[in-house]
Amino acid sequence: MFYAAVGIKQIQAHLARSRHLWGRRGASDMLFYLTDVSGVADGIQRSDRNLWTVTEILSTHPGVALNPDAADTDGVVQLMSADRAKVEAAAREIAINVKLHLPAATVETSIREAATFVDTLRAERDAQPADNRAYPSSVIEFPLAHHCDECSSAMASGRITVREQQLRLCRDCASRAPGPRNVTLQRARETPVSGFMVEQRMLRDLKLNQVEDFKQLAKLGRLPEGHAPRTSTDNHIATIFADGNGLGALFDHLREDAIEKGNTGHLLDVSKRIKNATEDGLKAAIRSTLSPERDGAIMAAIPHILGGDDVLVSVPATRVWPFLRAFMTTMKDKLSDEAFEGAGSISFSAGVVICHQAFPIGDQVELAENLLRRAKKQVYGDGWTFAWQDVTNEGTSPGDRVLAMEDWPRLDELIHTAKNLGEERKGNTARATVRSELRIPDIETRSLRLRHLADRLGGAKDLFDLAFGNSWREGNVTDAHTSDLLAALSIMRWLA
Ligand SMILES: [Zn+2]
Numbered sequence: 001m002f003y004a005a006v007g008i009k010q011i012q013a014h015l016a017r018s019r020h021l022w023g024r025r026g027a028s029d030m031l032f033y034l035t036d037v038s039g040v041a042d043g044i045q046r047s048d049r050n051l052w053t054v055t056e057i058l059s060t061h062p063g064v065a066l067n068p069d070a071a072d073t074d075g076v077v078q079l080m081s082a083d084r085a086k087v088e089a090a091a092r093e094i095a096i097n098v099k100l101h102l103p104a105a106t107v108e109t110s111i112r113e114a115a116t117f118v119d120t121l122r123a124e125r126d127a128q129p130a131d132n133r134a135y136p137s138s139v140i141e142f143p144l145a146h147h148c149d150e151c152s153s154a155m156a157s158g159r160i161t162v163r164e165q166q167l168r169l170c171r172d173c174a175s176r177a178p179g180p181r182n183v184t185l186q187r188a189r190e191t192p193v194s195g196f197m198v199e200q201r202m203l204r205d206l207k208l209n210q211v212e213d214f215k216q217l218a219k220l221g222r223l224p225e226g227h228a229p230r231t232s233t234d235n236h237i238a239t240i241f242a243d244g245n246g247l248g249a250l251f252d253h254l255r256e257d258a259i260e261k262g263n264t265g266h267l268l269d270v271s272k273r274i275k276n277a278t279e280d281g282l283k284a285a286i287r288s289t290l291s292p293e294r295d296g297a298i299m300a301a302i303p304h305i306l307g308g309d310d311v312l313v314s315v316p317a318t319r320v321w322p323f324l325r326a327f328m329t330t331m332k333d334k335l336s337d338e339a340f341e342g343a344g345s346i347s348f349s350a351g352v353v354i355c356h357q358a359f360p361i362g363d364q365v366e367l368a369e370n371l372l373r374r375a376k377k378q379v380y381g382d383g384w385t386f387a388w389q390d391v392t393n394e395g396t397s398p399g400d401r402v403l404a405m406e407d408w409p410r411l412d413e414l415i416h417t418a419k420n421l422g423e424e425r426k427g428n429t430a431r432a433t434v435r436s437e438l439r440i441p442d443i444e445t446r447s448l449r450l451r452h453l454a455d456r457l458g459g460a461k462d463l464f465d466l467a468f469g470n471s472w473r474e475g476n477v478t479d480a481h482t483s484d485l486l487a488a489l490s491i492m493r494w495l496a
Helices: 011-015 021-035 054-059 084-101 117-125 171-176 180-186 195-206 214-220 247-261 265-288 317-337 361-378 405-418 424-438 443-456 460-468 479-492
Strands: 002-009 064-066 076-081 106-113 131-135 158-162 165-169 236-245 302-306 310-316 347-356 385-390
Touching: 002 011, 002 021, 002 084, 011 021, 011 302, 011 361, 021 084, 021 171, 021 180, 021 195, 021 302, 021 361, 054 064, 054 084, 064 084, 076 084, 084 106, 084 131, 106 117, 117 247, 158 171, 165 171, 180 195, 195 265, 195 302, 214 236, 214 310, 236 317, 236 361, 247 265, 265 302, 265 310, 265 317, 310 317, 310 361, 317 347, 317 405, 347 361, 361 385, 405 460, 405 479, 424 443, 424 460, 424 479, 443 460, 460 479
Parallel strands: 347 385
Antiparallel strands: 002 076, 002 106, 064 076, 106 131, 158 165, 236 310, 236 347, 302 310
């Protein structure tokens, strides 16, 4: 038997080519349409979608079938056939169909010959080379041509009107532009289970409407008078990229188990459970941060993608901390309830970017990915950690700050005490002053200024005693002393 996989690689990077939310949403729709094998895409009239589905392509390749033993991974189509030439031709056509509509996507096909699918897992484990073929992100360059208005990474090939604006777009962005096929997909009778369609699924499950763009999402974060920790709370959003730790080792183990038993049943079951748990965690976090009196029937979250164990989602900036805590707490509970062996060894890390709503989505994703990597590295891939960057206040180059879920009680204590800084109405200014003194690079100057501040700013003495320890005035205030307090003050900038 010949087994083939057609997979889209670097999906996050492909989604993140866009500057705007419509581009990311359009890319999700297209990635779903072009790799769907559930039948949902086939159920949409061809005149509406204007593209061939995998099922339609396979119907012209007799002797090639979908492989039922392979894990259901979004963006990967698994095929099998007794004939190498036939499976090769089908895989190539599916890959070319993706490239036709999304030329910036990276597609790879991989073919192995084996007696059973489990034997291909063994070959993979033993690092035996497969017959791979790459279809890299390809964009034909014409010198002097106009760059694409949306992604700037390719040359424009046509003019398209998006939200009443005439844009010159490359072919990939043109495919993403809002059109009948997006609308029809949103109204499809069945809700696709694909991770590309996670936003649609959440909207249906929670019976809420879609937020139009980042501007509207940011506005939902506006705090009522008196609650506002700062003057404007309605123009910032936060993008969270969370991902499981310890999955690599778990799946190595499950693959060994499948090879030994000769079937992939348990492997498929566990990967499905992890995906479901992650989706439940996301839903719980969205639900717990909704504010019906302020949001009406709008869902104040934009889930961008749900992989097996990774999730990318944007929320109003003033709801990011409750959201992150709800997500992690739910995941911890869910995994401790899961019956399968190894569930207890999984943890999650997150990278969080807080920024103005106009900061391009591509830059948000890139920075969130970078922060996520730092959060994971800190605990060698085993622990509930998070790293964040408040772009407006801290710039775009990430520092080394990584905290863990266990740090919250300490942070809560510091936050509680820092609320007493300055007079009630000037709290925000007082915190900004403390922040800038804490950041003074020269330790002696810093220590001197903080001692002075402790005597003249209301609430500062108690806060410093708590943050640095009671005898802090006797020595210098080092970076080790200030890091927790700086973290707490950074969190407070967007804490409701
Ligand atoms: Zn483009």
